[in-house]
Amino acid sequence: MIYILVGAGGAAGSLLRYLLGNLLLGLNPAAFPYGTLAANLAGSFLLGLLTETWLKNKRIPPGLAAAVGTGMIGSFTTFSAFSVETIGLLSEDQFTLAFLYFFFSAGGGLAFAWAGLNVCNLKGDRQN
Numbered sequence: 001m002i003y004i005l006v007g008a009g010g011a012a013g014s015l016l017r018y019l020l021g022n023l024l025l026g027l028n029p030a031a032f033p034y035g036t037l038a039a040n041l042a043g044s045f046l047l048g049l050l051t052e053t054w055l056k057n058k059r060i061p062p063g064l065a066a067a068v069g070t071g072m073i074g075s076f077t078t079f080s081a082f083s084v085e086t087i088g089l090l091s092e093d094q095f096t097l098a099f100l101y102f103f104f105s106a107g108g109g110l111a112f113a114w115a116g117l118n119v120c121n122l123k124g125d126r127q128n
Helices: 002-023 034-055 062-076 078-091 095-128
Strands: none
Touching: 002 034, 002 062, 034 062, 034 078, 034 095, 078 095
């Protein structure tokens, strides 16, 4: 049963990523891969948030956690597209864009995951 849940989550995540990419096509995708960057940053934040709020506190069943975390968010984000797009920018001598894309993807992904993991903790600090 868990395989079906992960597969359904994967289908949902890949469709969401495709829709997001199409929404951002107007931002000159030939010059910069906005869709992949947006998906990877949003996915990093969501996985951090869900890990902190759902998984650590065991607020959802393991099957649903796998469907959302591994299936949906795993297919929504994409390291392979990031890698190919970075190489594509380098092969077109777009070194500055390649560096910016790498920096914002890797650094931004870490920052967004950290923010997702700590958003609940930050709310609690404000109340004290």
